[in-house]
Amino acid sequence: MIARTIVDNIKNEFFQSKAIIILGARQVGKSTLLKSIFINESRVIWLDAENPDVSLIFENATATRLKSFFGKNKFVVIDEAQKIENIGSKLKLITDYIPEIQVIATGSSAFELRNKLNEPLTGRKFEHKLFPLSFKEMKNEIGLLEEIRMLPQRLVFGYYPEVVTTQNNPEKILRLLSDSYLYKDILLFNSIRKPEKMQELLKALAWQIGSEVNYHELGKLIGLKSETVEEYIHLLEQSFVIYRLNSYHTNQRSEIKKGKKIYFTDLGIRNAVINDFSAFETRNDKRNLFENFIVNEFIKDNEYQEKFDKFYFWRTNEQQEVDLVIEKNGQLQTIEIKWNAKTKAKLPLSFRNKYPNSDFKVVNSENFWEFYD
Known part of the structure; x- marks a missing residue:
């Protein structure tokens, strides 16, 4: 079982009168993570909310009834909690009236689960995101040199746990993940009237990773209104398939203010969407894949280290462009991402003039690992 960086963060939050929420795409390892945490703990109730019987447990629930059901257990784990009606109120009931129970809920749809949790659980929850495996986690598992050697494969097949731990036929696993799970939650929303358009949009986004996207142009390409494109992108983001980077600006006249870039949370899924698992060495999108990988790893590290x-x-x-701008406490770190280590890079003069105290680094295929030590 591959050790996940987030384990200690979760353990340190036990029994603080708050629910613990773990969000992440299907099959990224949420259940496996919790099983590793409770491997030596027998006083755990595991509930799968996709089982209709579980919903009945919480129907018309009172603190007395739930306390009786939980018995002498200390932990309650609710998987895919968004499936339970009024789950936020149920979790509030547990945290307020049964403090001897630590409840942990997982969900694969941030849009749906957050809508049900935010108001009832204001101030009563810790929330975490779980991503596919990270470079750092695999480095700790198999060693730095071996994980560096595996980089070309990671850029094609990604970091989904089943892909990483299974030696045979990663293409088949990724196609199954993409076809069976990718749209499962999203297409349940009534607003998705044309699922085939969602798939066309996702493919268009997959071809544009690392590039700015224009909702109007995407809409013209696939036959949707720009407002619908934005809505679909939001749902894809809330289901952890993609995410957006906004453009950094301080109202300088020449700066782009409404620009957006789209990246995929996992490159294996991205390549499944465009049906291209060709060897990294032969690909024309090396730089795009490497840029997506680098941004992914910064975001994973930021989430797990709670920065x-x-x-x-x-x-x-x-x-003039900077690939990645990281802002913390008013300070800016700028990152230029180059697959080829021999490619020269420097911070644009106009950026340095506007933000003279910013730090500048170049990340390439020969030094990237230093940034995730």
């Missing part, structure tokens, strides 16, 4: 950094890109009307 609360904010991530942007930067561009001017004159096409």
Whole structure:
């Protein structure tokens, strides 16, 4: 079982009169993570909310009834908690009236679960995101040199746990993940009237990783209104398939203010969407894949280390650009991402003039691991 970085964060939050919420895409290892935490703990109730019988447990629930059901157990784990009606109120009931129970809920749809949790659980929850495996987690598992050697494979097949731990046929696993799970939660929303358009949109986004996207142009390409494109992208983001970086600006006239870039949370899923698992060495999208990988790893590390950094890109009307801008406590770190270590890079003069105290680094295929030590 591959050790997950987030384990200690979760353990340190036990029994503080708060529910613990773990969000992440299907099959990223939420259940496996919790089983590793409770491997030596027998006083745990495991509830799968996709089982209709579990919903009945919480129907018309009172603190007395739930306390009787939980018995002498100390922990209650509710998987896919968004499936339970009024789950936020049920979790509030447990945290307020049964403090001897630590409840942990997982969900694969941030949009649906957060809508049900936010108001009832205001101030009563800790929330975490779980991503596919990270470079750092695999480095700790198999060693730095071996994980560096595996980089070309990771850029094609990604970091989903089943893909990483299974030696045979990663393409089949990723196609199954993509076809069976990718749209499962999203397509349950009534607003998705044309699921085939969602798939077309996702494919268009997959071809544009690392590039700015324009909702109007995407809409024209696939036959949707720009407002619908934005809505679909939001749902894909809330289901942990993709995420957006906004453009950094401080109202300087020449800076792009409404730009957005789209990245995929996992590159294996991205390559499944476009049906291209060709060897990394032969690909024309090396730089795009490497850029997506680097941004992913910064975001994973930020989440697991609870740094609360904010991530942007930067561009001017004159096409001067910075790949990644990281903001923390008013300080800026700028990152230029180059697959080829021999490619020269420097911070645009206009950026340095506007933000003279910013730090500048170049991340490439020969030094990237230093940033995730």
